[in-house]
Amino acid sequence: IATTRPETIFGDTAICINPNDERWQHLKGKKAIVPICNRVIPIIEDEYVDVEFGTGCLKVTPAHDPNDKVLGDKHQLEVIDIFNDDATLNSYGLHYAGKDRFVVRKEIVAELEEKDLLAKKETYTNKVGTSERTKAVIEPRLSDQWFLKMDTLIQPAIKAVLEDESIKLYPKKFENTYRHWVENVRDWNISRQLWWGQQIPAYYYGEGKDQFVVAETKAEALVLAKEKSGNAHLTEADLRQDEDALDTWFSSWLWPMSVFNGILEPNNPEIEYYYPTNDLVTGPDILFFWVTRMIVAGFEYKGARPFSNVYLTGLVRDKQRRKMSKSLGNSPDALKLIADYGADGVRVGLLLSSAAGNDLLFDEALCQQGKGFGNKLWNAFQLVKGWQVDTVDQPAASKLALQWFDAKFNAVLAEVEDHFEKYRISDALMAIYKLAWDDFCAWLLEMVKPEYGKPMDKATYEGVVAAFENLLKLLHPFMPFLTEEIWQSLAPRTPEQALIVATYPTVQPYDEKLLAEFDFAAEVIAGIRTVRKEKNIPFKTPLSLSVLNKEQVSNRFDAVITKMGGLEAIAEVTAAIEGAMSFRVKANEYFIPMGGAVNVEEELKKLQKELDHAQGFLASVRKKLSNEKFVNSAPAQVVDIERKKEADALAKIATIEKAIDTLSK
Secondary structure: OOOOOHHHHOOOOEEEEOOOOOOHHOOOEEEEEOOOOOOOEEEEEEEOOOOOOOEEEEEOOOOOOOHHHHHHHHHHHOOOEEEEEOOOOOOHHHEEEEEEEHHHHHHHHHHHHHHHOOOOOOOOOOOOEEEOOOEOOOOOOOOOOOEEOOOOOOOHHHHHHHHHHOOOEOOHHHHHHHHHHHOOOEEEEEEEEEOOEEEEEEEOOOOOOEEEEOOOOOOHHHHHHHHHHOOOOOHHOOOEOOOOOOOOOHOOOOOHHHHHOOOOOOOOOOHHHHHHOEEEHHHHHHHHHHHHHEEEHHHOOOOOOOEEEEEOOEEEEOOOOOEOOOOOOOOOHHHHHHHHHHHHHHHHHHHHOOHHHHOEEHHHHHHHHHHHHHHHHHHHHHHHHOOOOEOOOOHHHHHHHHHHHHHHHHHHHHHHHHHHHHOHHHHHHHHHHHHHHHHHHHHHHHHHHHOOOOOOOOHHHHHHHHHHHHHHHHOOOHHHHHHHHHHOOOOOHHHHHOOOOOOOOOOOOOHHHHHHHHHHHHHHHHHHHHHHHHHHOOOOOOEEEEEEOOOOOOOOOOHHHHHHEEEEEEEEOOOOOOOOEEEOOOEEEEEEHHHOOOOHHHHHHHHHHHHHHHHHHHHHHHHHHOOHHHHHHHHHHHHHHHHHHHHHHHHHHHHHHHHHHHOOO
């Protein structure tokens, strides 16, 4: 027998072996004698015993080990408590009675050695529970507790979530966790040995365990005690209230009702109006401790579910994946984060990185991302407010840009609504984030921005402000402070016109063809910009664009392409243009004649250098592929990668050679 707590052998009431362990087949059905106390105990069999752990023979101490208690109940073993309340041994400890457990631990080892009953000693690392407050080693010990019988109470909670789904969990994966708990529920220990909290309303009128009554007040308890005991001479002084307090969760499970005083006044107007509510947002770590119990209490006391949906967020953990806690001291200083990154920056940074139900490893870089997004919005506001407005005609590009953004806004709003409906909060924010950063700031503001030193027409300005305001409405739940500040600064507002009470947008019909045409135009603009970048052509140098329109794309966005590409003209052609730079968007080919825009001699030198490098790279790859030993012994995946490098190099060489040929003509 191996043990880390030799003093507990006085409480041993069995030895357990695995019935499949060949080493101990000869012990089946026999008995053993406990050293020192000489108690005769049975040798029992149970597959709970791990044949790979220790000796394979387990000493069973039901009074001082939770797992042993389960074994003891299963095999109907005697339960012997060897400890006093102060962790000294009681009379079951024989000549060690009155001595502290740690003193006995050393002395009993010496006695076992003296009696030649100790085979060996070895150092063993063990998990030992300690008190959070006193740091004292916790000693498992049986004690009388109050329990709530759960087998019947839990049934409505099982039906609501797992059968008729009147309560839905988001993400759905947590239903498996919920099922495991509710289908294997044990009676709930609702008593705690604390000096604070709601004291259990049980009053004892005698010394017996069953000599108690339960009542709301001591006066009511006295009436019940007289009736139960048959002793009419009992007084309140004879009654002793149980010192235990109720488990915190036993109070918390009433929360959906108690916040509206629905327990003391079950039919008051507030509880009638607000119960049941729609959504509960909480962490998965308290799905059983709190959520399940609120569901149980709701059906027990109100006969109805407390809420319809439960959204389970992830937990914020540190970089070591540890849960944030006071005891570990690993929680960031929230006020310092707000001072450094802004309240909205912290909110957005965390939300962008926390998909529903998935834990978030906290990193300050996330908050920096949120701060950067806030700066982007503020700079956009400063740009819009800095424009001079005059009564001039609205450019065609600006009018079309506003029509496009309105369609894009409604498409994204529909996507956001879908995310919200499915409780994908992070995905909803990401969609709005891209709408603001990419579509509003990078595209719309650039498409409508007037030429340097020139004013903007009133229609475009008002359209941009309206688009900005709609965007702020979407962002407000995520960034309440910055969005309200910008909202109040875009136009004079009364308190009744604050963003927090503004009407949230609803999805309106939008032109999907318009969005598709813009996406195509955006690729054309990107192609033009790539040519400018590769050939070092400044934006102020106007270019001409010719298109071989095999896709039969409409010219609706030509005005936008002209402005964003810095073009002087767009023309359709029926054949490729020799000596021009070209790029492709789907089946369409686009040509930009260089003319005097680039130094042909310098460009040819640059291309030849690129060609030499690509050919050298191709030669090195082919050398490796020509090595039969490499091809035959290397993993297929590695060989495939090398062959892809060869194909990519050949394609690049062909492109460069074509460019050289074009410029040489």
